[in-house]
Amino acid sequence: MSLSLKQLTVYLTLLGLGGGAGVLGSRYLMAEKQVARPTEAISAVLQPFSAQRSKRPPEENLNFIAEAVEQVGPAVVRIDAARQVSQEEIPEPFKNPFFRRFFGDEIPIPKQRVERGTGSGFILSSDGQVITNAHVVDGSDQVKVxxxxxxxxDGRVIGKDPVTDVAVIKIEAQGLPTVRLGKAQNLIPGEWAIAIGNPLGLDNTVTVGIISALDRSSSQVGVPEKRVSFIQTDAAINPGNSGGPLLNAKGEVIGINTAIRANAQGLGFAIPIETAERIANELFSKGKVEHPYLGIQMVTLTPEKKQQINEEKFTDFKVKEDKGVLVVAVLKNSPAQQAGFQPGDIITKVSNKQVKDAAEVQARVEASRVGADLKVEVTRQGKTETLVVQPQAFPTEKLP
Structure with missing residues (x-):
């Protein structure tokens, strides 16, 4: 095959290289007699462009959401729970002897009613280990999966941890589809997020968004009694999504969809999968989880918070620092009281590591062990002191 100079120029133009036709043309004009096979010359010219294309990442897969859902969808389950709830007590007027004589046996008697709810979950192991939210199965020992x-x-609730809102269920089956777990700690805000669940009774619903933020504290989410640093996402999460998986673009589970804020539009929150997996393993092995507990109430100081505390006289002491973690109160008979914590202490280090806010202190405590020594450095009246406290298991009964 041989090409004339004109044919060669047209061919290069069709390939998108016509912008330099004048230069290329003059180049090949000088070399025309030396080029026996113009197609080889064309390949030589195109080689740098081909090399550049080969270095580029593959074209974006526009079906990555569908593929992720196809992988994980079979392992996402609907959980139907039922619990017995007492109706209202006998109205006060009916306790009056006059009314009792008048109405006799017609006095209403409290009865039990069944309260039903639906949530989501996903299968961790092929032999039937399922994870969900504790509030999905609250008050139930048996559920339908x-x-x-x-x-x-029929599912048996093995254990619930209300502190992190994680629960585990066992169903008797083999060869079940399972999910793949990813790493929430590697997430970056702006990444894709895919939620699967059964919102409002609509099974196997898929929504998509992005990771909006990381490390949202329990107080920011509106559940201060929990011990979780939440993932924030704008993937739509509605009642019934609770307990379902939050996925990354690879179809790996990075969290458990858990909470929505009533006053927020389009914001949802998920428990990081590392936390959920750790709690689930303890629940399956022990049936319960022991969370280290100090027994202090604390707040992260800012200049505004300092002024507010001092002006409104929340405490019996004056706050002098503008930043740090202030111990506002020490609970009676708590490990902190036994270790010598006092209201007004400013926590600066936990386990010899600097802390800058209350959430970081809580995370350090959570990472400690029940009954083991934990060093906490505080500033008290301008002096630095090191307190050694032995965290105890978080009490299940109501705190004083």
């Missing part, structure tokens, strides 16, 4: 393929199993 329905797979995407329509199969239904």
């Amino acid at each position: 329905t797979l995407k393929d329509g199969r239904t199993f």
Whole structure:
């Protein structure tokens, strides 16, 4: 095959290289007699462009959401829970002897009613280990677990941890589809986020958004009694999504969809999968989880917070620092009281590591062990002191 100079120029133009046709043309004009096979010359010219294309990442997969859902969807389950709830007590007027004589046996008697709820979950192991939210199965020991393929199993609630809102269920089956776990600690705000669940009774609903933020504290989310640093996402999460998986673009589970804020539009929150997996393993092995507990109430100081505390006289002491973690109160008979903590202490270090806010202190305590020594450095009246406290298991009964 041989090409004339004109044919060669047209061919290069069709390939998108016509912008330099004048230069290329003159180049090949000088070399025309030396080029026996113009197609080889064309390949030589195109080689740098081909090399550049080969270094580029592959074209974006526009179906990555569908592929992620196809992988994980069969392992996402619907959880139907029921619990017995007492109706209202006998109205006060009916306790009056006059009314009792008048109405006799017609006095209403409190009865039990069944309260039903639906949530989501996902399968961790092929032999039937399922994870969900504690509030989904609250008050229930037995639940019904329905797979995407329509199969239904009786599920036994193995354990619940209300502190992190994680619960685990066991169903008797083999060869079940399972999810793949990712790493929430590697997330970056702006990444894709995919939620799967059963919102409002609509099974196997998929929504998509991005990771909006990381490390949202429990107080920021509106559940201060929890011990979780939440993932924030704008993937739509509605009632019934609770307990379902939050996925990354690879179809790996990075969190458990847990909470929405009533006063927020389009914001949802998920428990990082590392926390959920750790709690689930303890629940499956022990049936319960022991969270280290100090027994202090604390707040992260800012100049505004300092002024507010001093002006409104929340405490019996004056706050002098503008930043740090202020111990506002020490609970009676708590590990902190036994270790010598006092209201007004400013926590600066936990386990010899600097802390800058209350959430960081809580995370350090959570990472400690029940009954083991934990060093906490505080500033008290301008002096630095090191307190050694032995965290105890977080009490299940109501705190004083």
